[in-house]
Amino acid sequence: MLITVSDTDAARIDASTEARLRITEIFHSLQGEARTVGWPTVFVRLTGCPLRCRYCDTAYAFHGGEWQSLADIERKVATYSARYVTLTGGEPLAQPACRELLKRLADRGYQVSLETGGAIDISGIDPRVSVVMDLKTPDSGEAARNRYQNIPALKSTDQVKFVICDRADYEWSCAKLAEYDLTSRCEVLFSPAYGQLEAAALADWILADRLNVRLQVQLHKILWGDVPGR
Numbered sequence: 001m002l003i004t005v006s007d008t009d010a011a012r013i014d015a016s017t018e019a020r021l022r023i024t025e026i027f028h029s030l031q032g033e034a035r036t037v038g039w040p041t042v043f044v045r046l047t048g049c050p051l052r053c054r055y056c057d058t059a060y061a062f063h064g065g066e067w068q069s070l071a072d073i074e075r076k077v078a079t080y081s082a083r084y085v086t087l088t089g090g091e092p093l094a095q096p097a098c099r100e101l102l103k104r105l106a107d108r109g110y111q112v113s114l115e116t117g118g119a120i121d122i123s124g125i126d127p128r129v130s131v132v133m134d135l136k137t138p139d140s141g142e143a144a145r146n147r148y149q150n151i152p153a154l155k156s157t158d159q160v161k162f163v164i165c166d167r168a169d170y171e172w173s174c175a176k177l178a179e180y181d182l183t184s185r186c187e188v189l190f191s192p193a194y195g196q197l198e199a200a201a202l203a204d205w206i207l208a209d210r211l212n213v214r215l216q217v218q219l220h221k222i223l224w225g226d227v228p229g230r
Contacts (some may be wrong), residue, residue, distance in 0.1 A: 001135065003209050004202070005196045006017050006182060008036060010140065014147055015146075016018060018064045019069065019070045019097040019100055019101075020067045020068060020069050020070070020097065021045040021046055021067070021068060021070065021095050021097050021098065021101060022046065022048065022065040022066065022067055022068075022075065022095065022227055023044065023046060023065055023066055023067075023068045023073065023075060024043070024045045024046065024047045024060070024061040024064065024065045024071065024089075025043075025045045025228075025229055026042065026043065026059075026070065026076050026077065027043050027045075027229045028041070028042055028043075028045050028080040028082060029041070029043060029220060029229075030219060030220060030223070031040060031084060031086065031219075031222075032088060032131075032218045032219040032220030032221065032223075033115075033132070033161075033189075033216055033219070034113065034115075034132045034159055034161070034189065034216070035113075035130065036084050036111070036113065037186065037216075037219055038219060039083070039084050040080075040082050040083075040084070041079045041082060041084040041085065041086050042080045042082045042084070042085045043085075043086050043088055044077065044086070044087050044088070044220075045058070045061055045088050045089060045103075046061070046064075046065075046087065046088070046090050046091070046092045046094070046095055046098060047061055047063070047064060047065030047087045047089070047090055048061070048062065048063075048065075048089070048090050048091065048095065049061065049062055049091040049094060049146075050091060050094060050117075050120075051091065051117050051119055051136070051142045051143065051145060052141065052167075053117075053136065053140040053141060053163075053193070054140055054141045055163060055165065055194070056138065057194065057226060058088075058089065058090065058228070059088055059108060059196070060104065060228060061090040062090065063116075064206065065110040066171065070087055070097065070100060070101050070104060072104070074099060074101075074104060074108070076139050077105065077110075078108075081093065081111075084110065084111045084112075085112050085113075086108045086112075086113045086114070086115060087102060087113070087114050088114075088115040089115070089116075089117075090155070091115060091116065091117050091119070091120065092115070092116060093114075093116050093120040093121075093122070093190055094120065094224055098114075098204040099125060099126070099217070100185075102114060102125060102126050102129045103111065103126045105136065106126050106128040106129060106204070109129075109218045111124075112128065112129045112130070113129065113131070113132055114129050114130070114131050114132065115132045116131060116132070116133050116134070117134050117136065117142075117145075118134045118136065118145075118146055118147055118150060119136075119142070119145040119146065119147050119206065121147065121149070121150065121207070122150045122153050122154075123150075123153045127155065127222070130157050130158060130159070131154070131155070131158040131159070132158070132159045133150060133154070133158065133159070133160055133161065133187075134160075134161050134163065135160055135161070135162055135176055136163075136164055136174070136188065137163060137165065137172055137173060138168065138172055139165035139166060139168070139169045139193075140163065140165070143172075143182050148180070151180050151182070151185070154185050154186050155186065156185070156186055157184045157186070158187075158204060159186055159187045159188070159189055159206040160182055160184075160185075160186060160187075160188050160189065160192060161189040161191075161216070162176075162188070162189065162190050163189065163191050164190055164191065164192055164193060164197060164202060165193040165196045165197055166196070168198060169193075170190075170202070170205055173190065174209065174211070177211070177213070181192065183213065185216060188212075188213040188214065189213065189214050189215075189216040189217040190202060190206060190211070190213045190214070190215055190216065191215075191217070192217065194221055194226065195226075199215065199217050202215060203215050
């Protein structure tokens with residue numbers, strides 16, 4: 001499915017340029033994580049994040065960036081003729097206009113997902129958007145920032161992600177899985193922290209404990225390594 005901007009659409013976009021977001025980059029790649037892994041996807045990476053996870057691989061998005069109108073962002077996304085769009089960061093929800101962009105992209109017929117660190121309220125996000133929300137493990141250094149009030153707002157089309165650094169993180173994640181009955185709410189992803197935990201070790205633990213979770217490895221890093229914008 002090719003999604004383009006018609007002359008009529010372009011006129012509508014030009015008439016609505018009041019909202020802006022600070023953007024680090026917009027790029028086209030294969031989705032490396034979550035439910036749509038492997039699909040060509042446009043990534044809109046917003047600048048800024050209130051968290052400082054020890055394993056963060058996008059620290060370059062903490063500062064800088066460029067202010068862009070929602071209209072300009074929509075135009076750029078449309079140039080790739082992709083079906084899937086992901087808003088990521090940084091932390092997209094740290095910028096309030098993110099919510100409006102999510103709605104506008106969904107209105108255009110894109111399959112839209114939001115990657116969020118889980119420290120900011122997710123209520124009120126357009127229900128067509130698939131939310132991929134982290135629960136930060138102890139070794140991230142940011143577990144105290146988890147906003148557990150978000151859990152009741154999760155939909156069946158959302159996903160909860162645990163980035164696991166070691167066995168202690170795994171045990172903590174299993175405990176949260178049970179405490180909040182997460183697998184009855186939505187899909188749960190267990191992902192090994194890149195360069196810190198072997199995926200095979202995590203797979204063995206999941207199988208040994210008969211967990212109803214999905215092992216997630218970062219496809220983009222398998223293909224291209226730890227390269228920004230891929």
